[in-house]
Amino acid sequence: MxxxxxxxxxxxxxxxxxxxxxxxxxxxxxxxxxxxxxxxxxxxxxxxxxxxxxxxxxxxxxxxxxxxxxxxxxxxxxxxxxxxxxxxxxxxxxxxxxxxxxxxxxxxxxxxxxxxxxxxxxxxxxxxxxxxxxxxxxxxxxxxxxxxxxxxxVPADLPPEVAAPLGCSVQTGAGAVRNVLRPEPGTSLVVFGTGAVGMSAIMASVALGCSPVVAVDPVASRRALAGELGAKATVDPSAVEDVAATIREATGGGAHFAVDTTAVPAVINQAIGALRPMGSLALAGIGAPEAALDVMSVIGKGLTVSGVIEGDARPADFLPWLIDRYREGKLxxxxxxxxxxxxxxxxxxxxxxxxxxxxxxxxxx
CATH class of the missing domain: 3.90.180.10 (Medium-chain alcohol dehydrogenases, catalytic domain)
Known part of the structure; x- marks a missing residue:
């Protein structure tokens, strides 16, 4: 054909x-x-x-x-x-x-x-x-x-423009939160990079009751949208001297959880610095073949660092959850x-x- x-x-x-x-x-x-x-x-x-x-x-x-x-x-x-x-x-x-x-x-x-x-x-x-x-x-x-x-x-009345991204970018960002980090309501979470994966992580965090949710991105329009989607604080990394310290202050001593979507080594280390002791970081960005991590901070604070592919999701189970959240207005x-x-x-x-x-x-x- x-x-x-x-x-x-x-x-x-x-x-x-x-x-x-x-x-x-x-x-x-x-x-x-x-x-x-x-x-x-x-x-x-x-x-x-x-x-x-x-x-x-x-x-x-x-x-x-x-x-x-x-x-x-x-x-x-x-x-x-x-x-x-x-x-x-x-x-x-x-x-x-x-x-x-x-x-x-x-x-x-x-x-x-x-x-x-x-x-x-x-x-x-x-x-x-x-x-x-x-x-x-x-x-x-x-x-x-x-x-x-x-x-x-999927439901026949689901708009194609909404259905299409569910199979990768939305699944990856939301899954990094729900399936990998598994935050409890009231815990703090910071997302580095607010493309489709990062925005999906923000929306899932808000839907799961995380607070505060913090978004980090140098693009003003994306920070504004992150705020509209439920992020309680946003950070322009080009406008502050110490990104990690700014996030620790915004989250009362450090975030419980972090998601990196940038795959930029320096940003990954900012995420490590932004976490409180026993915090967890999900690496959902693909691009950097290697990165020099601040291993002493990972060890000294007892952090957990997890790589994430496709939100660690089983699509047949997870996509219906995403669709339900979309129907509820939460995604x-x-x-x-x-x-x-x-x-x-x-x-x-x-x-x-x-x-x-x-x-x-x-x-x-």
Whole structure:
């Protein structure tokens, strides 16, 4: 079947719309007509460093849409279902069996190998393979192939612009709080970086009763929105001499919990400095290959530092919780979204890179 996709045709290149072909779903696959897809920092980082030998490539891992067809072995999803797409997992390794599919032993092959995991791709152009299978979906296209492990049924009346980001950025930020830090009501929490992941962490913290919630970001408009979403205090890190001391004062001796979404080593150490003894830090940002941590503070204050992939969430269980909070008005994801037609996907990508848009979402007419 002929579809339209946004290809990355060379490492670091722009998204370019091209007509390509997609295979019918195999026995374990699901064909989804994509209605919206969020643009995530991971998409933009990946295209800047994706190996040349694995181009052209279709990215996109925050898709939502309507199921068109399913393979013979698919039992939980049916044609006509409205679905949200997330990351793929094997379902059989120890991490998956324990309810932590974000740490699936086969994560790399199933999500970022350029194909299905067996070396093949359902996508092609003029008879030559187009790499895909990104997070088990490659949803920067009018149609995508997905799997039961990363396809979650959602209400048909859920706006596509809201549904799309749930599968990664919202899940990551909210999950870092609810699934990893697990704060009690009344405890303090600080979020460093207020992109879509950070804003989602703020909204989840407020929904769970944390107080005060503090947001740290140099962009004034984002600090203002964080305040509207429930942050009791905001900090401009470029305007204070000591970020950690400012947060300790705002939280009465240090925050109980912190979430870093920046992956900037200096900021991670500010988070460590902002915590009170026995505090916990969740690292939800991806980017820095290594960081020199203030280990003596971690040891001396008895801190817990946890890495977080995909909010340590099982999408089939967690996305309904997110949708319920959205319905209650406690997770207003729509406040983060700027919509663009799919034909303007590169404009949307540049808006994300320039921080003009918190969560760009491309929609398919």
């Amino acid at each position: 002929r579809i339209q996709a946004a290809l990355v045709e060379a490492t670091g290149g722009p998204f370019t719309l091209r007509d390509i072909d997609i295979e019918p779903p195999r026995a374990d696959e699901i064909l989804v007509r994509v209605t919206a897809a969020g643009i995530c920092h991971t998409d933009l980082t990946t295209r800047s460093m994706w190996p040349e030998q694995l181009t052209p490539m279709v990215l996109g891992h925050e898709g939502t849409g309507v199921v068109e067809a399913v393979g013979a072995d698919v039992t939980t999803i049916a044609p006509g279902d409205t679905v949200c797409l997330s990351f793929r997992s094997c379902g059989a390794c120890p991490s998956c069996a324990d309810g932590h599919p974000g740490y699936c032993a086969a994560f790399q092959g199933l999500n970022v190998s350029g194909g299905r995991g067996d070396g093949t791709s359902p996508l092609s152009r003029d008879g030559s393979s187009v790499f895909g299978g990104f997070f088990g979906q490659s949803s920067f296209a009018t149609y995508a192939i997905a799997y039961e492990s990363n396809t979650v049924k 207003p994801v729509d406040r983060l979204v700027t919509s663009y037609p799919f034909t303007e996907i590169e404009t949307a990508a540049q808006a994300a890179l320039s921080r003009q848009a918190i969560k760009p979402v491309v929609t398919f007419g």
